Amino acid sequence: MQKRILLLEDDLQLNATVKQFLQMRGFEVIAVFDAHEARDRLYEQRVDLMLLDVKVPRQSGIDLLAELRREGDTTPAIFITSLSGVEDVERGFAAGGDDYIRKPFALKELAVRIDSLLRRMYGSVSDEVDLGNGLRFDTASPRLIREGQTVPLKTKELKLLSLFLRHVDELLEYERIYQALWDWDEEPNPASLRTYVNTLRGELGKERIETIKNTGYRFVRQ
DSSP states (O other): OOOEEEEEOOOHHHHHHHHHHHHHTTOEEEEESSHHHHHHHHHHSOOSEEEEESSOTTSOHHHHHHHHHHTTOOOOEEEEEOOOOHHHHHHHHHTTOOEEEESSOOHHHHHHHHHHHHHHHHSOOOSEEEEETTEEEETTTTEEEETTEEEOOOHHHHHHHHHHHHTTTOEEEHHHHHHHHSOTTSOOOHHHHHHHHHHHHHHHOGGGEEEETTTEEEEOOO
16 A cells, blocks of 8 residues: 655755655655644644654744654654754654654665665565566666566656556546656656657556546556
């Protein structure tokens, strides 16, 4: 079952980078930018893990987690911090944090910490999705694998496949796909999208990706 992560980070670029990275690894990400917004979303949705920046608007990530723990919330939490003092680390663990990572950090290190914590809390966390017919999608790389061999795909094709796998049997409208595949300073290209879809159909089977005329695409469960 897809794991859901709450990401509290007020740096817009870092928030977007971490969100995209986690989504490529198969996680559902709720991205927020201040502590009050984080609390509101936690009331609305259950999450499997929290990534909490310490220095955020309206309330520190440490104080937010301390309040959540007093209210009985046991969701595992990793602090993202630029603080380096031992006292700050102690405060984080005393508030109920399970781990922390210091800025600047490598995304791969963040992935290792997340996977390790999720394994401790929920058991094994698989990095691969079985697509049938000898195909598997490795969300950690990410890469498509056929019988042990990597299938050569472009970055945006991998992004598109990852997006489809997070929303199986859902209609994905063109605009949503454009936002996921193209950065803010890039111009979405409908012709390129059609090419990416055709490439994936060639690897997975034409029946796996439905075209919804003038609207978007749907990835069909096998």
